[in-house]
Amino acid sequence: MSDRRIPRLLQTPAVVLLLIWMLIPLGMTLYFSFIRYVLNNLRRPEWTSPSLSNWRGVGNYEFVLNSKDFWFAVQNSLFIVGSILFGTVILGILIAVLINKTFPGRGIVRVLLISPFFVMPAVNAVLWINMILDPVLGLNGLAVGGINNLIDNLQTAPVVGGFFSLWPEFEPISFRATQTSAYAVIIMVTWQWTPFAVLIFMTSLQSEDQQQKEAAILDGASAWSQFRFLTLPHLGRPIAIVVMIQAIFHLSLYAEIEIVSRGNGNKNLPYLIGEFANNNIGAASATGIFAVILANIIAIFLLRMIGKTLME
Amino acid sequence: MAIVAQTSRAGRISRATFAWIVALIFFFPIFWMVLTSFKTDADAVKPEFLFFFTPTLENYLNMTENYDYWRFATNSVITSVFATLFTLAVGIPCAYAMAFNPSRATKDVLMWMLSTKMLPAAAVLYPMTFLTKNFLGIYDTHFLLIIVLSLINLPIVVWMLFTYFKEIPKEIIEAGKMDGVNTWGEVKEILIPLAWGGIASTALLCFIFCWNEAYWTVRLTTTEAATLSKLIEGNRAPEGLFFGRLSAVSAAAVGPIVVLGWFCQKQLVQGLTFGAVK
Structure with a gap:
């Protein structure tokens, strides 16, 4: 009787829930982005509740596009995402090739390598910015202090002392300024996501054609040309997927930025939206729509690639 | 050699x-x-x-x-466990129907589900706060976090289950039908025992993602339902x-999560690349 109806019924809850989850909040964002809507305004109290009579058209979009913060946030988002992608892909390929062949303790090496990926983002940020990168009390500060002490001691040494007294005192890098805290975020996220790239490249290397490789070795191909002409082309698709998935994740990077750079100006789009949302909901919503557009540009390519393999 | x-x-x-x-x-x-x-x-x-x-x-x-570690840890456990259970309860029937009775729309539905995952969370920050605080009154409750965590993980879970279920020969389910087993019986007696490994690792991965989630757990809670992410962030x-x-x-x-993660490395590749890398 119900060959058709039951499967459809079984899918309904999932589809309806996701539809609500997607349409209602996004619809509200779209609506708020076209009206004047602020949380506190004593002179114009009518703006503090959403209403069509406060229609502003594309005014919020113009406001956002004209604000320096927005362009800085876009630029900074792209800089952070780009640097992380570059680091994780290069490190990921190198490490995957390195551990692709068996060696003693390979299982343990894999377990050690994958671990950073499961550390929650909040802990990742707190651990790096305090215990490791702090310029005074973290390992960064302690190591530079140790080097300075060593040089101080060498300066009084008999023969080489004269040479070392020419050396300057080293200054540890502080990762709490605008630019350097972006570097801190890049370092910690690269640390966390390199394991992901390694895992994917390794999975893909397992399916590399070994006979082709052996033939190449017999023909006297060097290790480099094997890598360049066999392995790298084989990794093309996984690289594209790693890049797109990470781009989508890191464009909404939030916890790390919040923890590392509160108040020092190192913002990305999600952080800027959070700042706007403290008062100017209209601007926050318009920025949100821009973020959706940016993510969609990448998502379209990703979905197209996945779609191809879907029904195999 | x-x-x-x-x-x-x-x-x-x-x-x-x-x-x-x-x-x-x-x-x-x-x-x-x-x-x-x-x-x-x-x-x-x-x-x-x-x-x-x-x-x-x-x-x-x-x-x-x-x-006050244990209060936050308890909140993390409650929200992650129930979100995982709820996601599976919604996801298993959906993936089952898609794998064994695919229609022309199945592929599009799957792709659309994935696309919801790609929506930047920050874009809907204020509407979510507004809806849950002023309208529904469920801001900072376990209930809210469970629903939100389920919804952000549902696409991945359906996707992973779908790829596992596809591996099961259709004939086994057909045979069950001949014996007069109803749909619920098919799921309970045939599908779940056969795909047990796949379901377990999907659940494990879903649990890990819920536990580590750090946008909504920070922005939609203050004290009552605050999880470990919120504790560390604070x-x-x-x-x-x-x-x-x-x-x-x-x-x-x-x-605990890092140790759990060691057990599902393989599923991670499948879950995060949506089956595109094998």
């Missing part, structure tokens, strides 16, 4: 050594956090106690006093004051 033997012994040894060094470097921050958690707050910032110190359990014993900048105790609470927050 002759070819493999050509790689020199020295080459193999140096390769293995190098691999070990890289792995140890990557693991070092986690090791450092665990090591620091056994130091007193005062020792943690003294260079002379970098590696050699008198270990103490004080930081772990005082976690409740210092941070103690972000101690300026060297509490390195020992902060390390202990961080290690307690990530330890």
Whole structure:
């Protein structure tokens, strides 16, 4: 009787829930982005509740596009995402090739390598910015202090002392300024996501054609040309997927930025939206729509690639 | 085999050594956090106690006093467990129908589900706050977090289950139908026992993602339903004051999950690349 109806019924809850989850909040964002809507305004109290009579058209979009913060946030988002992608892909390929062949303790090496990926983002940020990168009390500060002490001691040494007294005192890098805290975020996220790239490249290397490789070795191909002409082309698709998935994740990077750079100006789009949302909901919503557009540009390519393999 | 033997012994040894060094470097921050958690707050910032110190359990014993750890941990457990169960309850029937009765729309529905995952969370920050605070009155409740965590993980879960279910021969289900088993019976008696491994690893991965989620858990809670992410985020900048105790609470927050993660490395590839890398 119900060959058709039951499967459809079984899918309904999932589809309806996701539809609500997607349409209602996004619809509200779209609506708020076209009206004047602020949380506190004593002179114009009518703006503090959403209403069509406060229609502003594309005014919020113009406001956002004209604000320096927005362009800085876009630029900074792209800089952070780009640097992380570059680091994780290069490190990921190198490490995957390195551990692709068996060696003693390979299982343990894999377990050690994958671990950073499961550390929650909040802990990742707190651990790096305090215990490791702090310029005074973290390992960064302690190591530079140790080097300075060593040089101080060498300066009084008999023969080489004269040479070392020419050396300057080293200054540890502080990762709490605008630019350097972006570097801190890049370092910690690269640390966390390199394991992901390694895992994917390794999975893909397992399916590399070994006979082709052996033939190449017999023909006297060097290790480099094997890598360049066999392995790298084989990794093309996984690289594209790693890049797109990470781009989508890191464009909404939030916890790390919040923890590392509160108040020092190192913002990305999600952080800027959070700042706007403290008062100017209209601007926050318009920025949100821009973020959706940016993510969609990448998502379209990703979905197209996945779609191809879907029904195999 | 002759070819493999050509790689020199020295080459193999140096390769293995190098691999070990890289792995140890990557693991070092986690090791450092665990090591620091056994130091007193005062020792943690003294260079002379970098590696050699008198270990103490004080930081772990005082976690409740210092941070109210167990309240946050309980919230994390409750929200992650129930979100995982709810996601599976919605996801299993959906993936079952898609795998065994695919229609022309199935592919599009799957792709559309994935596309919801790609929506940047920050874009809907204010509507979510507004809806849950002023309209539904469920801001800062377990219920809200369970629903939100389920919805953000539902696409991945459906996707993973779908790829597992596809591997099961259709004939087995057909045979069940001949014997007059109804749909619920098919799922309970045939599908779940057969795909048990796949369902378990999907659940494990979903649980890990829920546990580590750090946008909605931070922005949609204040005190009542606050999870471990919120706890750590709230103690972000101690300026060297509490390195020992902060390390202990961080290690307690990530330890169990890192260990769980070791068991689902393979599923991670499948779950995060939506089956596009095999």
